[in-house]
Each structure stands twice: as structure tokens, then as C-alpha cells.
Amino acid sequence: MLTIAVDAMGGDNAPACVIEGTIQALKEGGNKFEVVLIGQAEIVEPMLAREETDGLNLRFLHAPEVVTMDDVPATAVKTKQNSSLVRGLHLCKTKEADAFVSAGNTGAQMAASLFVLGRLPGVLRPTIYAYFPRLQEEGLTNIVDVGANVDCKPENLLQFAEMLSIYQKYAAGIEQPQVGLLNIGEEEGKGSDTLKQAYNLLKEADGHGKINFIGNIEGHDILKGKATIVVCDGLVGNTILKFGESIPEFLGTLFKRALGSTVASGGMDEKTAAVTTAMFKGMFKSFDVEEVGGVPFLGVDGISIVGHGRSSSRAIKNMIFMAGHMIERKVNQHIAEVLSGQ
């Protein structure tokens, strides 16, 4: 039976949301796997006691320390060895668990995952991606890297494309995800030396059937959904991700102002304003992709699923399922095979 370690202390709404999501996952998943919930006993155990967990494959493991959002990623792994984060990853390292799931400090989770689990054979640098809504009804646009690697060599960009293509194929069932290289123009030969070299490497990998490279794409192609996988360095990806996350609030404010003046001028009554507001809010559901789940930290020798701090219980549940899929479909073995050229 698979064992998934879950960080009870990670996330804005932890541990309540994490406990709830874990129980949902076990119930919906038909109890086919086991969850080890890790956290501070004095906080988590009383909450667990209030839940109906009889018959569920749920164990609790005490970890006296907590990595907070304020902890410096690079040092948390060393200074907080007894945290739920580091303990959970050690369970994976020692094969007591098959995967680790957390919605805590993303930087600390990436640093600790790399430190504790190490890299898969052939992987130069593990990476993290994010997904965006897109105009095409089906699927999402996946951007890689979004902050794990600020400076990237062409070889790193190539590997990001390869790893995410493998993940999309085996875990998400997308056979030949289109890969686009984010650039300042579509034409071949655009951009910096790094981008030009990355273009050549991606084209070569496409020639070998490793990826499905469609060429350079631009910022306006992300929401259009021209590519399933958008490759860029971590500064570009992180900026686009955070810019995108700020759009609902920005437009929500513009909407309130516009609605207020429309109602004030007699252009709309209060009842219609309420209908319009509900409709407007519904439009932004597709932006709140973080609610759906997390993403795996690709390239580490183990499974470490990273969730957004705002993760709901549904997101936690989906992250646990995601971990299960990655194990069952042997995503890491496929990555190691392709990247180490075996």
C-alpha cells in the first residue's frame, strides 16, 4: 500500500484544512493508500480527535517544530530538522513514505526537498511550474520555471521542457504537449544568446521525438493557450505568475467602481447589480487555479508536492491524489530514464 506523508502545519488554513482534505482523500480514494499526517501533537491531535477517522488508513506523527512562511528557505532545513517539513521528506528518503505533500513555505520545501531527496539521475536542476487558465476550453497552460531557478542555462530550459512533458504525458494523460519557448518574438533567432541556444536544444529534442516543440511564443500566447508548456527562466515565470494572480483583485476593484457608478446613475437596480456581481465573480474561478491543487517539484529523487499557501481542503485532497498518480505512473522513473539518456 502506498504511504503519503502530509504536512499538517503547512498553509494559511493549516492544520484544519489539511486534516479535512486528508480525510476527504482517504474516503474518496476508497482507503487505498495510507496517510501519515505530520505536525505538532498538541495542536493536531485534539483536532483529529473531533473528526471521524475510524477505519481510515490515517496515522499521526509528532513533529515539534514548524517551518513558517518567514523562515529563510536555505536555512530552514538545517535549523528545523524536527519540523513536519523535514521529517516528512526524511520519511520519503528512508522509503517509509512514497510521497510528501505540503502547502507551507514553498521556498523552504524546494530547498529541503533538494537537500534531503537529492536529484534524479541526469537532472541538472529540479524545477517548479504553475498553471494558467486559457481560452481553449480544455486544458491549462503550464509555465516552467516559476521561481526555483532564476538564472538558467540553455540546458536547464531544455530539461524543464523534458521533465514537464513527461509529467504531462504520464500523470496528466496529455500525449504530446506542445512546448513553446517564451521569447520577445516568434521568429527563430530572437532573444538572448541563452534563448537562441535553448531554441536549438529544444528543436533538437523535438527531432529526437523527446518533446513537441512549436518554437518561440510571446507573452500574449499564454492566456490564448498556444502552448501547453511554456518554458522560461524563473524570474520571468515567477513575475508572470504573480502578475496573473493579481489580476482578479485589480479587476475586482475596477468592477466595484464601475458597478457603483452604474447603479448611482440609475443604469442598474440593486437586484441586477447582485446578479452581475455573481456573474463577474464566476468569471474569475478559472483564475483561481491554485484552489485545484498543487504541483510536484520536478527532478528531485522522490515526490514532493508543493501547494499554494491558500490551499483549500479540496486542494489538499487533490494534491494527495496527485502524489498517488505520480507514484502509480512511475513519473520519476520516466524522467530519470529520459534525462540520464538510458
Place this chain on the structure above:
Amino acid sequence: MLTIAVDAMGGDNAPACVIEGTIQALKEGGNKFEVVLIGQAEIVEPMLAREETDGLNLRFLHAPEVVTMDDVPATAVKTKQNSSLVRGLHLCKTKEADAFVSAGNTGAQMAASLFVLGRLPGVLRPTIYAYFPRLQEEGLTNIVDVGANVDCKPENLLQFAEMLSIYQKYAAGIEQPQVGLLNIGEEEGKGSDTLKQAYNLLKEADGHGKINFIGNIEGHDILKGKATIVVCDGLVGNTILKFGESIPEFLGTLFKRALGSTVASGGMDEKTAAVTTAMFKGMFKSFDVEEVGGVPFLGVDGISIVGHGRSSSRAIKNMIFMAGHMIERKVNQHIAEVLSGQ
């Protein structure tokens, strides 16, 4: 009297929009400056003949060639010496004109401006910025660079901040524009080596009173308006610019779908749907900042105002006024003084 050279052939709606905008500028500007409209005589002259131009300080100059959107920027300046673009810039070089305005091929205009006009003393690399709407009622967020410089050294990022601060001060009247360095986190020490070094240079420049540096900012701070000037390399800026430009279309599509299903389910009648649509469109006016005007290519030894291909006649008019302001307020002299350390 100031002379402003205007590219009649540049822009999606050229020459009609350009002619219209030029005439508006001369009329509204009280005929205080002269415009030399440059383009193909067989196309522009018949259109000009249909307008009332008596008494306006308007001259026409024939240029047999046209730089199109398909022309490769780096070669257009050499292969199309008799284009309105290159002739207009040569008028500036020979001091027959004080400024050049175009809404044509941006890349070609930047390359030709650099080639014909050269750089101001002390400037390592000229730059181009773009503006974004923001939640703060007043002002815009200005992002620099947005595509002229894909690879940037720390010194380049510093100069972009200095040049745009000077421009905002002298041309836009913003005394101490806040400068933020776009990074993956707010804390000092974040990001690549280039960003870390740029941070130190910006801090030093702030210490010398040259700029008003507020530190690192992130992608979500752009629309919030945390800084008036956002400094980043051209790949990041270009991607954010194009991503931002794609938002109205993306949300327009989501809106149509949502409105369609709300009306279909009886949640809203057709009349209210029309009011809601008008309100929604109004919200996006702030996104269409390109309509307002263009931006100067900062750091070249002359004034070259770059407009969006979609520029309206109003945008052309505002670009002509912008050129006038830059000349009157001696923006380039100030840039040269500060950047050459005089």
C-alpha cells in the same frame, strides 16, 4: 520654432490616422510648432489635399520607401535609406527637425534611431518603457525595459532607472518617482547575481539622490502600483507587456460566455445584458493605454517617439505633444548630464 518630423506611413491606420492626428495637434497646439509629414507622395498628398490645412505649419516631404511591420529591424535602416523612418531620423540628425514621431515597426525604429542618432553621452544602452494601469487612482506604472535589451547588465538596469526617473521628472512632472527592482521576492539578496548587483547600484544611486529606490518588488506589485518605475530586463518586461495586452481579449471571451449563460438561464434580460456589457467594456479602458500615446526611446541623442501600431489619431496627436514637451523641458540634456556624471 520647433520642427517635429512625423512618419506618415507608420501604424495600422496610416496614413489616415497620422494625417488626422497631425492636423489636430497643430490646431490644438495653436500652431506653435511645425510638422514635417514624411511619406509616399502618391498616397499621402491626395489625402492631405482633402483636409483643411490652410494656415497650418505643415510641410510634406516625399519618401519613396516604406518600412513595413515585416521588415527585419537591424537591416531596414540599411536597405531602406529612402523610407519615411530613416529620412525622418536623418532630419533630426542634421538638426532640420527637433524630434521624430512614428507608430510603425517598433524594432526598426529603435534600430534606426540608435544607428542614425547615436547614444547620448554616458548612456550604455538606450531603452524603451511601457505603461500600465494601476489601482492607485493617479498615475501609471512604468516598466523599463520592455524589449530593447533582452540581456541586461546591472549597469544597464541602473541606467534605465535613472533615465526614466529623469523623464518622469522633467516631462511628466513627477518629482521623485518610486523605483522598484522586479525580483522573485522583496527581501534584499533575492534573485540572480545580476539582480543582486543591480540592487546595490540602485541603492547607491538612491543614496546619492539620483533616484528614489524602494527596493525589490514582485509581479503582483505592478497593477497595485507600488512603484512608478519598475526595472527589469527586456524579456521580463516584454512578456509582462504582451501578457497584459492579452488580458482584455481573454476576459472579454470569459465575459461573453458568462453573460450568454446568465441570459440563457433567465438570470438577466437583454436590456440589462446591454448595460452590463457597456459597463464591462468601460472597465478595460484603463488597459488600452496605447491609445493615449507613445513612449520616447530613451538614451538616444535625439528625440524618437515610438507609438503602438494600433495608434489612433489621438495617440499621434499626443505623441507630437510629447515630443514638444521633451524638447522644451530639455529631457535629453538632463539625461546626458546625469549619466555622463557632469
